[in-house]
Amino acid sequence: MSIQWKEIQETFINSLLEEEEEEAIRIAQDVLSEGARPEQLFESCVTPSLVEIGARFERLEIFLPEMVAAAEIVQAVNEQVIQPSIESSGGEGVGSQGKVVLATVEGDLHDIGKNMVNLMLQVNGFEVIDLGVNVSAEEIVKVAEQENADIIGLSSLLTSCLPYMRDVVELLQAKRLREQFEVIIGGAAPTAEFAHSGGFDAQGHTAAEAVTICKSILAGVKE
């Protein structure tokens, strides 16, 4: 049996961008009925399709609402087709790339940049727990601990909120949890110099950079 993954990807991407959830589910079901394993469907169709959609957003060929809709449809495909198929065959499910706790730090109410990072991480296979805006260091650390996150991602547009970013690192140090999490920062305010002096693991400005950083951090951790 030879599955034409490239063609399937194209039709799957179209269904996501046209916001046709039923069509996306049908495509996924058809692929499985042709003999593909659910893990293959995920790795050869779903993941590359989402990466392509993320790239189109990076080039602004599509906009945030289309990316949100695509992520939601993929969630439905995963829940209704992929995971049940894996479970029925006794498998353990498709793991995420890693878990990220995301927040705009205390004092800052801006959320669009963080929301874009959230979506770009999701479409690239990360599990994201988004705590919203104006979130205290205590809340961020508490959730990261509870969720056993791999990465804490902090955003701020405002220079006067940078001290609240540093509070997260200092709180982790005080609780002897610093080694447990990678802490990355982004938004308009933090510079590379601030990231270095503040003891953060990485810094970036765009949603695409956030994905690259998270992937490389976790690749390093796994090595």
Next chain:
Amino acid sequence: MTTHKTDFDYFLSVLDKAEKGNYVDENDWDRKHISKPIKALIKKYDISWDKSSVAVPTDDGLADRLFEAGMDLAVNTGVYCIDTHRQMLWTREELDKVLADCPLDVVVGQGKDAVTIYKRSPEEDKRVAVIGGPYGIPVVEEMFYPMTLSYAKETSLDFIENASLLTTHGREIRAKGPYDLVACWQEVDLIFKAIKEAGRPGMGVGGPNSSASAVGVLTTVSHGGFRPSDWNHNSFLSELKVSYEDLLRSAHFFYTGSYCHNFYNPIFGGYAGGGEGTAIATVAGMILMRACLHGDTFNPGTSHAHLSCSTYPEIITSKSLALQALNRNTNLMTSSFSRPTAGPGEKDIFYEVAAMHIAGVTSGVAVAKGVQSATGRFAGHCSPLECRFMADVTHAAEKMTRAQADPIVMKLMDKYRDGQVELKKGMPFNEVYSMETLEPTPEWQGMYEDVVDELIRWGVPI
């Protein structure tokens, strides 16, 4: 002294809307109340233009349809209060009254340094006020005063806007902490010293920019601080959201009878979509800011989702159309704002600034403002020379039509569009200006003169 054109009962009714409106989940707001209706309104009102050939639209019918689309969004979506999770709604009749009550002019500044801002329509040959400054760009303490003084001495600017202090008296500034307040008062001391030194003590000044919280406004727009006649400001969050902080500021400006400039930055590529969608959001946003925050002048600061600039070609065209929609159909006094990707020492900064303001002025803005060089992201990367250039092109464009502006703006966009894939931060203030004379270096001055000459050859009447 400037006073708001609204009565006390109306002022209270706005605050009531934030407390008593429909409860809406914030996750639903962006998609159900912004994205979906905007997509539908683009179709309903047939909002489109040829992006390959139009830089400054000249289609009045399209501008008027866009106004109705924006009003439709304003009436049916309204504003979201992020603290109470309430949808604040106005009827069409209420919004029509709000717009009908708009003043036709407003005075900013005091005494001989006061300047009147006049409502303008597209292609109206009426003077445009110009506000320039380091626009919230972070600056180290020792650089704040000389930089501010150099802007204050720039006679082409009617008002100046402040930078943001990176520290205050050597201390770190933490939003809402006590040093937030100390920084704002330091800003007051330095800017008033600078305008006095420049011989323009009554000039309108914009701040406080060292605090992003309402703390700055509530403390320093008061006795001994910023004056009611200064360039005070307030804003919406994206998309069509307001916070208690914003409502606190609007209440303070109401009670102190202060002039207030309002701004809202729709995100190009965000929940409002592309050029068509952000144009609709812009029209709705300016109307709703007048209704909600009682501003005197209004700025659409549409930002690119990844670059954060306001000079991306499609953004300029979209904003130009939205400004025409507003300036043809209301008495709102609007502005154009340049937030280029390039910084001082880079020639592209001039092309980006010229494209933005020639499009804006011919589309009827009352104020030109900027320049937030290199998107304001790099400490100290700004200079008054790009503001002088902004004033040059602004006053030249007062005499131009949209049809004359269109090919020139397209030519300007062609100069920088391919390179606008990343920020070109250029050089900091102290490398493009002499710290002794506070004048541009010969190299920077020469680059400015080259571009001015180029624009004159293209037919811009500088």
